[in-house]
Amino acid sequence: MGRAHSPRTFCHLSNGGLVKVCALVVIITVWVEWQHSGMLIPNSTNLEIQRPPQRQLAVDSIVVDDKQSWTRYDHPSAYGTHFDPTVCHPRVWSLDSVGRRPENTTFAFAVTKLSMRYTNIVLDAAKRLRVMSSRPISVMVLKSGAKEGAIGELAVKLSDISNTTFYLLDNPVNIEDLSEGYVRALQKNPNCCKESEYLKLHAVALPYDQVLVLDLDATLVKPVDHLFHCDVDLLYAAGPWSPLNGGVFLVRGNRPDRLRHMVEVLINTSYTYTQEACFDGLGCGPCNCGGPCSKYNVRCFGQEGPQGFIHYYFVKRGDPSFRVARISTCLYDFQDSGLKKCKPEFERRGFSPFIVHKDTRGENGSALALIRRLGTDPSTQPESKVCRPEFWILGARKAGTTALYTWLTYHPQVFSHHVQGFPTDGEIYGSVKPLDKYNNKFKKVPSGLLVGDSNVYRLIDDAAELPALCGHKHAKFLVLLRDPVERCHSQMLMRARVKQKNLDITMDSNLSEVIDRQLKSFEDAVAASPGWADGFLPEPLHGWKSSYNCIYEGIYGAHLKRWFFHTSLDNFRIYFTEDFAEHRDEVLHDALEFIGADVSLYHGSALLEGKIPNSRSNMTLPEHQQLMPLLRRRLQDVFAPYNRMLEDVIGRRTPWGY
Secondary structure, three states, X not given: OOOOOOHHHHOEEEOEOOHHHHHHHHHHOOOOOEEEOOEEEXXXXXXXXXXXXXXXXXXXXXXXXXXXXXXXXXXXXXXXXXXXXXXXXXXXXXXXXXXXXXXXXXXXXXXXXXXXXXXXXXXXXXXXXXXXXXXXXXXXXXXXXXXXXXXXXXXXXXXXXXXXXXXXXXXXXXXXXXXXXXXXXXXXXXXXXXXXXXXXXXXXXXXXXXXXXXXXXXXXXXXXXXXXXXXXXXXXXXXXXXOOOOOEEEEEOOOHHHHHHHHHHHHHHOOOOEOOOEHHHOOOOOOXXXXXXXXXXXXXXXXXXXXXXXXXXXXXXXXXXXXXXXXXXXXXXXXXXXXXXXXXXXXXXXXXXXXXXXXXXXXXXXXXXXXXXXOOOHHHOOOOOOOOOOEEEEEOOOOOHHHHHHHXXXXXXXXXXXXXXXOOXXXXXXXXXXXXXXXXXXXXXXXXXXXXXXXXXXHHHOOOHHHHHHOHHHXXXXXXXXXXXXXXXXXXXXHHXXXXXXXXXXXOOOHHHHHHHXXXXXXXXXXXXXXXXXXXXXXXXXXXXXXXXXHHHXXXXXHHHHHHHHOOHHHEEEEEHHHHHHOHHHHXXXXXXXXXXXXXXXXXXXXXXXXXXXXXOHHHXXXXXXXXXXXXXHHHHHHHHHHHHHHHHHOOOOOOOO
C-alpha cells in the first residue's frame, strides 16, 4: 500500500514556490490512499464486499416510472420541476435573510485522460473559471489516464493560476469488483470516459465543505457563488436525455466515509443492474431520450455511469438524511438546443444562463454564440480589476441613495468621495467609457480605501455596459426600491424645487396635474409597445432613458431584468427603502459587509441621525402639491402588475400592499 498524503500539502499550486517539487512528487508517488482529518479513504480493494447472487431481473415485474420527477421541490421549469437555488442567497435584504456564507468551498475538474495537448485544455478551463471567481479550484487527475510528462507539464501551467490544488488519484472503483454484466454496459457507454468517469466520486471526499464539479467544456457565463450557499448534499441539473447531468453538480465535501459507502453501494448494485431498469430495478429516468438511446439499447443517456449512479444514490434510494435538490437546466446547464425550451423561464425570471455546457455547434450556431449576440460575452471579461470603484449604488432615484452612500462613507475604510451635503453626493456623471477618463474621476481616492459611485441614472441606463467593462468578479451593485407611487411623487416635488424647464414645473404647479400628464405619456408608450416588459431582456420603453418619465422609472422589474441578464444576482444587494428607514443600522451593517468593509469597525449611524430623507406626507404639503386620492389609486392600479413582475424577478413580496 502506498503512503498517505494530505491533499492540501501534497501538491498545492500558487504563484511559484512549490512547482518543481510538486511535479516531481506527483510523478514518482503512487497514490493509493490519501488522508484528511485522521480518516483514510481506502482503495476499493480493501472493502468488504457482500456480493448478492448474480441474476437477471424480470423486467415485467418491475415498476419503471420514467416520468417521475424524483425531486423534493416543485417549481415550474422548462424541463419539469426544479428548486430555485437563488433563495439560498437572498438578493433582497430582510431581517431574516441572513444566509449561509460558506468559505471552505471549491470548484473541481475531473480529468480522466491527460496528454501533453490536453494540459492546455485543462489550463484554459481553469483560466475561464478564475475570471469569474476567486474561489479555490481543485483539479482531480486520474493517475492511470495520465501520460508520462503530462503531469509535470500541467503542474507547471497551473502554477500561474492562484489558489489551485492538484490531485493525482486512483479510480475509487476497482473494475474487478463489479459484475461482468455491468462492466459490459460500461464498455458500451457512448460517453467519453466509461468507468474512468467514476473519478468524480472523489469530490465528496475533497477537503472542502462544498464542491461544485464542472466538466472542462462547462463555461461560467456569470458567477454562481449562490450555489455554494445551499445547505445540501447534492444539487444537480438534468437534461431531456438523462436524469442527472454529470458535467455540472454540487456535492457536500469532507465526507470520506460517504465515498467509501458510495463505492460499496455501486459494487453491490452492479450485480442487480440491468439496461432496462438500471440500479435495483428503480428505473433509469426520468428522461426522454428516444432515438439516441435506442441506438445503444438504453433507456437514458449515461444511465450506467456516474450520471445514473449518482442520481440513484442520492435520489432514488430515498435516504431521508440527504438534502437533495434539482436545479434549472436552463440556467445552470444551458446547451445548444435549449433556447426554445428555456425562453419562457428566462422571460419570467429575467435571468440568462449562468453556465453553458457542451458548446459544440461552432462559432455561429453555439450556445455561447447566442449568449454573445444577446450581449453577454464571458470571453471579454477582464481578468483583473480595471474599474476604480468597488461598489455602485444604482438607484432608484428618490429612494434613499444619497443617505445610504453618505452613511457608508462614515466607515473608516470607505472614502467619502463627493460627499458635500448635496443631493448629488457620490454621483459620478457620465459613462464608464472611456475607462481611463472614468477612473480619473477617482484620482484623489487614497490607495487601499473602498470607494463607490452613487448614480441613480445607472439603474436604467447602464445594465449592459458597466458589468461588461468592469467585470463580474470585481463589481458590487446596491439598489434601493421605494413604493413607486411615493417615489414618483417625491421626484416631481424635487423637479418643482429646481424648476425643471422641460417639464414646465415650478413650486406653484399642481403636481397631480403634472403626474397625470406623465401617466398619460406612459400609457401611450405602452399602447404603442404592448408587452414591452415581458421579455427576458426588455428594450427601453419608447427609447426613454432615466428621468424621462417618473412612472417608467418605477417599473423596477423591467430594469432589474436587464441587470440580471447581463450579470449575476451574486453581484447584487437590494433593499426596500421602507426597511432602510426602519432598520437603518442592520441595513448598513449588511451593505458594508457586502462591499468588503470590516464591519467590526462600524459603530452605528448615530453620527448622522436625521439625515435619511423623509417621505413627505400629504398633510405637510400645500394642497396643490399633494397627490390626489383618485390619482393615487390610478397609479397603484398601473403599477400593480409590474410589482408582481418585480416579485418574480427578486423572489420576494414587495411591502407596498398593491
